[in-house]
Amino acid sequence: MENKFRIYNTLTREVETIVPNENGKIAMYTCGPTVYHYAHIGNLRSYIMEDVLEKALRYAGYDVKRVMNITDVGHLSSDADTGEDKMLKGARREHKTVMEIAQFYTDAFFADCAKLNIRTPDVVEPATGCIPEFIHMIEVLLEKGYAYAAGGNVYFDTSKLQEYYVFSSQSEKELLVGVRDDVDEDRNKKNKNDFVLWFTKSKFEDQALKWDSPWGVGYPGWHIECSCISMKHLGEYMDIHCGGVDNIFPHHTNEIAQSESYLGHKWCNYWFHVNHLQDKSGKMSKSRGDFLTVSLLEEKGYDPVVYRMFCLQSHYRKPLEFSYEALENVSAAYVKLVKRIADLKPEGSVDAGRFEEYREKFIQALSGDLNTSMAITVLYDLLKADLNDATKYALIQDCDRVLSLNLTTAKIHNPEEDTKVDADLERYILEKIEERKAAKAAKDFAEADAIRDALLEKGIVLKDTREGVVWHKA
Ligand code: AMP
Ligand code: ZN
Numbered sequence: 001m002e003n004k005f006r007i008y009n010t011l012t013r014e015v016e017t018i019v020p021n022e023n024g025k026i027a028m029y030t031c032g033p034t035v036y037h038y039a040h041i042g043n044l045r046s047y048i049m050e051d052v053l054e055k056a057l058r059y060a061g062y063d064v065k066r067v068m069n070i071t072d073v074g075h076l077s078s079d080a081d082t083g084e085d086k087m088l089k090g091a092r093r094e095h096k097t098v099m100e101i102a103q104f105y106t107d108a109f110f111a112d113c114a115k116l117n118i119r120t121p122d123v124v125e126p127a128t129g130c131i132p133e134f135i136h137m138i139e140v141l142l143e144k145g146y147a148y149a150a151g152g153n154v155y156f157d158t159s160k161l162q163e164y165y166v167f168s169s170q171s172e173k174e175l176l177v178g179v180r181d182d183v184d185e186d187r188n189k190k191n192k193n194d195f196v197l198w199f200t201k202s203k204f205e206d207q208a209l210k211w212d213s214p215w216g217v218g219y220p221g222w223h224i225e226c227s228c229i230s231m232k233h234l235g236e237y238m239d240i241h242c243g244g245v246d247n248i249f250p251h252h253t254n255e256i257a258q259s260e261s262y263l264g265h266k267w268c269n270y271w272f273h274v275n276h277l278q279d280k281s282g283k284m285s286k287s288r289g290d291f292l293t294v295s296l297l298e299e300k301g302y303d304p305v306v307y308r309m310f311c312l313q314s315h316y317r318k319p320l321e322f323s324y325e326a327l328e329n330v331s332a333a334y335v336k337l338v339k340r341i342a343d344l345k346p347e348g349s350v351d352a353g354r355f356e357e358y359r360e361k362f363i364q365a366l367s368g369d370l371n372t373s374m375a376i377t378v379l380y381d382l383l384k385a386d387l388n389d390a391t392k393y394a395l396i397q398d399c400d401r402v403l404s405l406n407l408t409t410a411k412i413h414n415p416e417e418d419t420k421v422d423a424d425l426e427r428y429i430l431e432k433i434e435e436r437k438a439a440k441a442a443k444d445f446a447e448a449d450a451i452r453d454a455l456l457e458k459g460i461v462l463k464d465t466r467e468g469v470v471w472h473k474a
Contacts, residue, residue: 005060005367007053007240008317010167010248010271015369018057018270020239026057026064027234029268030121031226031243031251034071035105036090039112040291041307041322042277042284046244048308049274049316049370051118053242055402056366066121069229072102072128073209074199074222085219088208098208102126112294115304117404123233127225131211134220134228137262138197138213146261151188152201154215156258158193166256167248167271195254196221223254231259238268245273274316280323292322299452300324301463301470305406306331312372312403338410340383346393358382358395366402375403418472421460429460433469436462 004017020026030050033039039047057064075086090101110120138154141147146160158164186196199207200218210217230238243252252271259267276283284291294304310330314320358378365374382395393408400407421429432451439447452462459474 005057005062006369007270007272008369009269010273011269016270018239020062021237021269024061024063026062026239027237028054028057028064028066028240028242029226029230029234029238030066030068030241031247032068032070032124033105033109034075034086035102035109036086037105038291038293038295039109040284040293041297042292043244044112044116044118044294044307045277045311045320046242046274047113047118048116048311049372050242050272051116051404052312052366052372052402053240053272053370054119054121055404056363056370059402060363060367065123065234067123067125067230067233068121069225070102070106070124070126071222071225072098072106072126074127074220074225076222085207091208099128102128112304115294115298116308117305117406119404125229125233127220127229128209130225130228130232131220133232134198134224135213137224137228137258138215140262141197141258144261146258147197148190149215150190152199152216153188153196153218154198155189155194156197156254156261157190158195158257159191161257161261164193164257165249165253167253193250195223195250197224197258223251224258226251227255227259227262231263236263236265236267240270240272241268242272242274245275248273275319277311277320277322280321284322297327299449299464301461301465302327302331303334303410305404305410306334309334309376309405312376312405314373316370316372334405334410335412337379338407339412341393341396341407342412344389344393346390348388348390350394351388351391354387354391355395355398358385358387359398362395362399362402372403375399379403379407413472421473425458425460428458429455429471433462433471437469 006015006017008014009016018026030047033043054064054066072087073085077084077086077089087098087101090105091098094101096104106126113120138147141156142149142154145157147154147156149155198213198215198218198220200213200216207219210219230241241252241255248271256267278284279292294307297304297307306327310322310327311320313330358381361381362375362378365371365378368374379396379399382392385392387395396407432455436448436451439445439451455462455471456474460471461474463470463472
């Protein structure tokens with residue numbers, strides 16, 4: 001492989017050139033969503049950046065196989081195996097079964113991904129589909145002496161490892177452990193960091209999904225699923241493992257502990273972690289309830305792809321603060337960019353030499369630790385450059401294979417054309433906008449939403465801006 005694709009590796013704390021285990025092929029794994037609620041736009045920041053990484057690697061000439069799990073069992077409200085199963089919480093909240101909740105939010109997740117042009121990984125596997133694989137791995141860990149049974153559960157014994165804190169030189173006190181509601185000391189654990197591989201007993205006996213196992217009827221811990229699902233589809237050697245920074249500890253630390261103990265050799269070479277999206281009050285969290293979703297952005301009149309561009313303009317390793325002001329700026333820049341591209345007259349032939357020159361610049365940006373904002377700058381540069389329109393257009397189409405911003409296909413809104421309707425419809429729209437305002441003032445948000453939907457059915461989109469409500473044809 002000629003291209004030297006470099007990314008920051010959390011394991012070595014250095015930006016490194018990727019050297020895959022198998023020449024030209026990259027085995028990539030992504031921790032999928034816990035499907036007890038909608039994904040918030042913070043979760044989706046991680047999936048957008050992982051999507052760009054995958055597409056950039058393909059663009060650079062690698063053959064990528066990407067696998068993702070769906071967490072539909074075992075993820076407790078604290079990442080350290082205490083608290084209630086998140087899926088059960090979701091089911092109770094909505095008076096549905098766990099599997100109904102899982103199906104609904106899995107579909108919602110992929111619908112959001114589609115709107116953000118996130119490619120579905122080659123393999124998507126729900127945890128509940130792999131119970132025999134989990135049981136097998138736990139049996140091997142017990143046989144090899146890396147696990148023990150206590151109080152009805154099976155635990156991984158971290159004292160058997162030479163090194164447990166593989167990701168950090170920090171002391172254990174400095175490491176944060178997930179969401180700390182409902183945290184209770186588990187007295188079955190021999191060491192503080194031991195983690196559950198299989199539960200048959202927990203404080204929450206009403207766990208809905210249970211399976212038979214050599215240790216009794218129960219359910220798997222969260223960490224085991226990613227080790228098993230990745231090995232099932234990618235084999236014993238993995239190249240890149242992805243997730244948000246909150247996954248570093250304990251989730252990925254525990255994945256490495258159990259995978260390498262099971263395999264008896266090194267498992268994954270590169271660890272790619274995306275920093276968090278925050279709002280003004282701090283980290284976003286699904287358990288907080290009032291979180292930002294793609295649908296909410298759409299309701300406010302934003303094309304989801306504008307949020308994708310918002311993410312691409314920042315480096316994945318830096319925290320990113322979300323605000324509507326910042327999104328509005330990106331939205332304006334996006335509209336301008338798309339209009340500029342639509343004005344190109346791509347007749348004539350593409351200049352192959354100049355095409356390669358800019359393609360090289362684009363790839364340089366991406367292969368320098370996924371510098372997406374620089375990659376976007378290359379777009380602006382090539383639009384300004386002394387190139388014919390056919391070459392510019394071909395380059396933009398080519399770059400959009402990675403950026404996925406609909407640069408040559410987005411519908412451009414023309415304010416005059418988009419608000420041209422007959423007088424009756426205009427009167428109706430203005431009446432409905434007033435009714436919606438009144439409904440909102442009376443805190444009747446269901447009615448306000450129903451009015452928005454009724455207008456949408458007539459092909460009219462409302463947008464709440466700082467200057468008030470504006471509308472245009474869909
Ligand atoms: P979950 O559905 O909670 O299992 O999380 C799905 C993915 O989103 C994981 O890779 C998390 O690390 C990631 N994630 C969680 N919160 C954020 C955030 N605020 N910003 C970016 N990524 C996040
Ligand atoms: Zn995982």
